[in-house]
Amino acid sequence: NAGVTQTPKFQVLKTGQSMTLQCAQDMNHEYMSWYRQDPGMGLRLIHYSVGAGITDQGEVPNGYNVSRSTTEDFPLRLLSAAPSQTSVYFCASSYSGRGAFYEQYFGPGTRLTVT
Amino acid sequence: AQRVTQPEKLLSVFKGAPVELKCNYSYSGSPELFWYVQYSRQRLQLLLRHISRESIKGFTADLNKGETSFHLKKPFAQEEDSAMYYCALKFSGNTPLVFGKGTRLSVIA
Numbered sequence: 001n002a003g004v005t006q007t008p009k010f011q012v013l014k015t016g017q018s019m020t021l022q023c024a025q026d027m028n029h030e031y032m033s034w035y036r037q038d039p040g041m042g043l044r045l046i047h048y049s050v051g052a053g054i055t056d057q058g059e060v061p062n063g064y065n066v067s068r069s070t071t072e073d074f075p076l077r078l079l080s081a082a083p084s085q086t087s088v089y090f091c092a093s094s095y096s097g098r099g100a101f102y103e104q105y106f107g108p109g110t111r112l113t114v115t
Numbered sequence: 116a117q118r119v120t121q122p123e124k125l126l127s128v129f130k131g132a133p134v135e136l137k138c139n140y141s142y143s144g145s146p147e148l149f150w151y152v153q154y155s156r157q158r159l160q161l162l163l164r165h166i167s168r169e170s171i172k173g174f175t176a177d178l179n180k181g182e183t184s185f186h187l188k189k190p191f192a193q194e195e196d197s198a199m200y201y202c203a204l205k206f207s208g209n210t211p212l213v214f215g216k217g218t219r220l221s222v223i224a
Contacts, residue, residue, distance in 0.1 A: 033211055040124065042216035043159075043201060058211060090159065092212075102205075103149075104212055106159040 006107035013081040013114045021076040021110050023091030030096035032074040036087040081114045117142045121215035128192050129223050136187040136218050138202030147205040148185045154198045192222045
């Protein structure tokens with residue numbers, strides 16, 4: 001299994017540009033999520049999904065859109081990039097439902113710089 | 116509101132010294148608690164979870180419901196323990212994991 005994969009690894013955008021960060025998993029996990037990691041702020045949840053066709057907002061959703069048309073893929077779209085969105089983005093997946101057994105598996109991250 | 120607090124941004128210890136990374140939470144119910152670790156330039160990975168009560172790489176963590184804490188401990192720090200550590204909570208059902216802000220552990224030789 002490849003686990004959780006993310007592309008690209010690095011990206012530089014100009015203010016106002018749009019782009020999509022890709023995330024895929026091959027573990028048949030129902031639950032997927034996007035986090036951003038900033039120094040001193042830890043990991044903050046952007047959006048998450050408990051299954052195909054279902055998405056919900058996290059702590060910091062503004063400026064980002066998601067969709068979940070398949071179980072495997074969960075792309076994150078930046079609508080109009082701003083310097084405040086410079087960050088490292090992590091995608092994660094796990095089995096869904098109640099229980100403490102559901103370890104979240106993380107992707108390798110995408111380092112995004114907006115100039 | 117549910118919250119996870121890691122009061123130390125940075126913790127430096129000497130090799131062989133004991134380590135304790137603090138984590139406190141605010142939640143009235145029974146949370147599911149985890150510690151994740153991120154080594155330099157690597158992805159986050161699960162270190163341990165309270166439900167299994169296991170010891171990984173010499174680390175242990177005990178849930179103290181009275182103090183609402185889940186501190187991570189290791190009796191003798193090693194240089195390879197230097198990393199970013201995140202405490203995380205899953206409050207109920209299909210709710211997402213909530214992470215603390217993380218503590219960077221630096222083990223000095």
